[in-house]
Amino acid sequence: MFRGVHNINLDAKGRMAIPARYRQLLHEGNDGALVVTIDTEEACLLVYPLDEWEPIQAKLEALPSFNPAARRIQRLIIGHATDIEMDASGRLLLPAPLREYAGLEKKMIMMGQGKKFELWNEEHWHKRRQSYLEAMREDTELPEELMSLSL
Secondary structure, three states, X not given: OEEEEEEEEEOOOOEEEOOHHHHHHHHHHHOOEEEEEEOXXXXXXEXXXXXXXXXXXXXXXXXXXXXXXXXXXXXXXXXXXXXXXOOOOOEEEOOHHHHHHHOOOOEEEEEEEEOOEEEEEHHHXXXXXXXXXXXXXXXOOOOHHHHOOOO
């Protein structure tokens, strides 16, 4: 289970270090094998342990290829999906095209989302978070599923 917000630095070669608390978990479950792809709704990257990614890819591949919207999603998400390995030091080398898509520079945010991580440009995340908070203050209607949730 991945949760929490982490400030991460990207080095000049495009490498980032996974927070120490997740390294053993990622090595035990998948030998450090991960899949990184784009988020089609936001300028950020999605990072999945391989065993979490495979069922998602199977579902995407099962979508009807003659449906234009489904085909677009397949091309974007599967097409950008890249296998990466965590090295012995807990680092990941993020491919340049993916870094460019998300505008990743030296300062990044790595956010746990349960079974995956999101990687954001730090400045972009802070702006986006602020817009989410403002929208929460303005929205009076929540999805019905949230109405029964207690925090």
